[in-house]
Amino acid sequence: MTLPGPSPARDVRGLSRDSLLVFAxxxxxxxxxSWRPSFWYDEVATLxxxxxxxxxxxxxxxxxxxxxxxxxxxxxxWFAVFGxxxxxxxxxSALAVGAAGAGVVMLGALISTRRVAVLSGLLFVILPSVTWxxxxxxxxxATAAAAVWLTVILLAALxxxxxxxxxxxxxxxxxxxxxxxxxxxxxxxxxxxxLLLRAARRSWLGWASAAAVGxxxxxxxxxxxxxxxxxxxxxxxxxxxxxxxxxxYQWFVGAPWFAVxxxxxxxxxxxxxxxxxxxxxxxxxxxxxxxxxxxxxLAYSLxxxxxxxxxxxxxxxxxxxxxxxxxxxxxTRRWWQAAAVLAVFAVAASPGYxxxxxxxxxxxxxxxxxxxxxxxxxxRPGDCVLFDKPAWNPTSxxxxxxxxxxxxxxxxxxxxxxxxxxxxxxxxxxxAVPDLAGALDSCSVVxxxxxxxxDSERIIRHTSNEVxxxxxxxxxxxxxxxxxxxxxxxxxxxxxxxxTQAVKLVR
Numbered sequence: 001m002t003l004p005g006p007s008p009a010r011d012v013r014g015l016s017r018d019s020l021l022v023f024a025x026x027x028x029x030x031x032x033x034s035w036r037p038s039f040w041y042d043e044v045a046t047l048x049x050x051x052x053x054x055x056x057x058x059x060x061x062x063x064x065x066x067x068x069x070x071x072x073x074x075x076x077x078w079f080a081v082f083g084x085x086x087x088x089x090x091x092x093s094a095l096a097v098g099a100a101g102a103g104v105v106m107l108g109a110l111i112s113t114r115r116v117a118v119l120s121g122l123l124f125v126i127l128p129s130v131t132w133x134x135x136x137x138x139x140x141x142a143t144a145a146a147a148v149w150l151t152v153i154l155l156a157a158l159x160x161x162x163x164x165x166x167x168x169x170x171x172x173x174x175x176x177x178x179x180x181x182x183x184x185x186x187x188x189x190x191x192x193x194x195l196l197l198r199a200a201r202r203s204w205l206g207w208a209s210a211a212a213v214g215x216x217x218x219x220x221x222x223x224x225x226x227x228x229x230x231x232x233x234x235x236x237x238x239x240x241x242x243x244x245x246x247x248x249y250q251w252f253v254g255a256p257w258f259a260v261x262x263x264x265x266x267x268x269x270x271x272x273x274x275x276x277x278x279x280x281x282x283x284x285x286x287x288x289x290x291x292x293x294x295x296x297x298l299a300y301s302l303x304x305x306x307x308x309x310x311x312x313x314x315x316x317x318x319x320x321x322x323x324x325x326x327x328x329x330x331x332t333r334r335w336w337q338a339a340a341v342l343a344v345f346a347v348a349a350s351p352g353y354x355x356x357x358x359x360x361x362x363x364x365x366x367x368x369x370x371x372x373x374x375x376x377x378x379x380r381p382g383d384c385v386l387f388d389k390p391a392w393n394p395t396s397x398x399x400x401x402x403x404x405x406x407x408x409x410x411x412x413x414x415x416x417x418x419x420x421x422x423x424x425x426x427x428x429x430x431x432a433v434p435d436l437a438g439a440l441d442s443c444s445v446v447x448x449x450x451x452x453x454x455d456s457e458r459i460i461r462h463t464s465n466e467v468x469x470x471x472x473x474x475x476x477x478x479x480x481x482x483x484x485x486x487x488x489x490x491x492x493x494x495x496x497x498x499x500t501q502a503v504k505l506v507r
Contacts, residue, residue, distance in 0.1 A: 015109050015117075019102040022121035026101035029125055030094030030134025030141075033357040035087035038369035038498075039403055040362030041394060043137040045426055047084050048402040050075035056421040063424035064231050066224045070179045071139035084404070086369055089137035096141035097134040101125045103148035104318045108325060110155045111281045119338055120325025124318060126345060128255040128352045133314050135356055139180060143315035146176040147183060151285060151318075154190055154207070158200040166210040173214030181225045182312055184218070185293035187211050192292060196284035234394075234466070235306040238298065241465040242308075246294075249310035249463040251320050254352030261348050262324060265341075269327020282326045289319035309464050360498045363462055364392045367498040371449065372403040374495060374502060381410030384443035387430060388480065390451035391470040392460070392499055396430040397449040400500070411447075414439040433480040440487040448484065448503045450475055452496055475503060 039047070049060055050072045057076065061069040075092070082088045104124045108117030124130060133141040150172045157165035176183040194200045194207055252259035273280065293316060301308045332338040355361060359370070379385065385408060387397040398416075401408050414436055417429030440446065451473045458470040475481055489505040 014114065015106065018109075018114065018118050018121070019105045022101040022105050022118070022125060023098040025098075025122065026125035026130075026134070027094050027098035030097040030131060031087075031091055034090040034094060034135040035085065036357050036359055037086070037135065037361040038359060038367045039086065039089075039137070040364070040366035040368065041399065043089065043362070044368055044399045044402050046072065046075060046137045047079075047089060048399075048420070049426065051079055051084065052076075052421060059421070059424040060426070062224075064228055064426060066221070066228055067181055067231075068139060070175075071142060075137075090135050093136055093138070093141040094134045096145045097125060097130055100130075100141065100145040100148050100318060103145060103152055104321055104325075107148060107152050107155065107285070107318070108282070108322060110152065110159070111285055112326065113329070115338075116282065116322075116325050116329045118325075119328045119342070120322045122342055123324045123328065123345065124321035126342070126349050127317055127321060128252045128258055128349050128356075129250065129311075129314060130317050131349070131353050132253055132356050133311075133317075135361075140311055140314040143176075143180045143183060144317050146172075146179050147186060147289070147315040148318040150176050150183075150186065151190070151289070154193070155285070157206065157210075158194075158197070158203050161203055161206065163206075166206045169207075170210040170213040170217070173211060174217040177214070177218035178221050180312075180315065181222060182293065182297065183315055184215070184222065185296050186289070186315075187215065188296070189288040189292035192288035193285050196288070197281060229305070232307060233305075235309060236465040237306045238301050238308060239465070242298075245308075245310045245463070245465065250313050251317055252352075253310065253463060254355055255349050258345060258348040258352070261345060262320075265324060265327050265331070269330045272330040273327070280326060282322050286319040286322040286326075290316050290323075311464075364460055364468070365498045366392075367500050368399050368403050370497050371397075371400045371500050371502065372407050374497070375400065375447070376404070376407030378495075378502075378504075379408060379411050379447055380445070382412065383445045383447055384412045384414050384440070386415045386433065386436075386446060386448045386480075388448065388450035389430065390499070391473065392451070392468060395427040397500060398428055398430060400449055412443070414443070433483050437483060437487060440484065440489070443487075443489075444507045446484065446489055446505045448475075448480070448505060450478075450480070450501055450503060452499050452501050475501070 045065070049057065049065065052060065057072060061072070065072070075089075078092055079088070101121045101124050105117045105121035108120045130141070130144070133144065150169070153165060153169045153172055157169055173187070176186070190207070190211070194204065248256050248259045252262065293313065297308055328338055328341055332341060360367060385401075387400065389396045393399070401413075415431050415433070417431045420426060420428045453475065454470060454473045456472055460468040460470065462468070484505055488507050491503060492506040493504040495502045
């Protein structure tokens with residue numbers, strides 16, 4: 001396969017319009033109703049980490065979560081300007097989706113036709129995993145943008161063979177790896193692309209030098225991430241869940257019919273593409289981009305330790321969209337036909353899109369934002385607060401306070417142990433309720449944030465293949481309740497949200 005030569009499809013003005021259109025659609029679609037879902041555990045980690053002082057954030061990243069360090073640093077400055085509301089925290093992801101969509105159009109124009117470029121870009125912004133990432137206060141959408149624009153730089157450097165483009169590629173590679181270490185797998189993917197694009201082999205030395213420089217610059221960061229590998233020790237091992245994770249959750253999360261339709265599109269498009277003509281260069285770029293990272297990370301998960309999660313492969317979604325756009329262009333001759341097919345995909349994606357933006361859309365239906373709003377409305381200065389450790393939360397319900405600490409202004413936080421900032425940790429330590437008997441004597445009102453009531457066991461299976469078994473729970477049967485009542489407190493009121501309840505006890 002060879003790189004196609006210049007064509008009218010690469011007209012700068014038209015390409016700019018196409019890219020801007022897809023950027024706008026991606027941002028609007030990604031941002032719409034993104035403020036509705038309540039924050040969940042991972043997003044609160046973004047809020048709580050990114051709003052620390054520079055020394056405290058550096059201390060954290062030196063101990064844990066360096067893999068998200070660049071994203072946290074960027075969000076620290078974002079929050080300083082725009083605040084940390086649900087919309088504000090997620091809007092950078094919508095912007096990243098728009099930027100990635102524009103990059104898909106640009107890349108498609110470099111290696112194919114305007115038709116393929118635009119269809120790929122539009123298909124990208126409606127991919128269920130992309131709309132999910134657009135409403136997530138984490139860096140996954142940014143990884144897609146980094147991957148696609150790094151590949152755009154690669155193709156531009158292969159075509160123009162300018163030294164400054166290779167320098168830009170080296171810098172972009174280093175930044176991409178620091179943004180998310182899994183993007184290191186793009187190096188062997190790009191190597192395979194060079195081998196498949198025969199005309200690109202003349203640029204072997206330029207690419208090899210740029211890749212070596214980029215990896216060398218990022219090497220200290222990679223070493224730091226390896227030292228902190230314990231933070232992903234919770235990832236489940238590969239098992240029979242893998243086929244569904246790859247076929248649905250990885251790119252089409254929450255939209256199984258979209259996955260089925262996409263498989264039909266690719267099968268039919270492949271049949272049309274191989275009839276009497278050479279396979280297009282799009283596949284030389286997209287297939288290694290998908291296959292190489294998956295092969296490497298699945299092999300590592302099998303041979304060393306589990307590192308595979310479907311959401312970690314958001315950076316491959318542009319490649320999926322390019323294949324879909326190529327097949328759609330091969331099967332349709334007119335724009336209205338392609339638009340009709342895109343409309344069918346949009347309909348197939350809509351149930352998942354709506355579900356992504358419901359109030360309890362996040363894993364386990366976590367409700368930290370909602371409970372935080374309640375606290376701001378009902379807690380009074382001088383009230384004591386305690387946070388339990390429910391079965392569905394990896395840490396304590398102090399995350400309710402971490403969403404917006406000002407909701408608890410004036411209250412007495414008697415359960416706080418060692419702070420996260422002092423230890424370079426993600427979360428604060430919680431003191432056990434039995435150890436607080438003396439402090440409780442001075443409280444006339446205690447708000448206890450705890451698990452929701454359950455009469456029977458509940459089993460939750462996440463798309464990550466984690467299985468959480470939540471045993472029956474009744475607050476009045478707990479040791480914490482016994483300690484509180486021995487201190488002379490009784491239940492005055494309680495409010496249940498989705499998976500959290502707030503219990504008000506008075507003396």
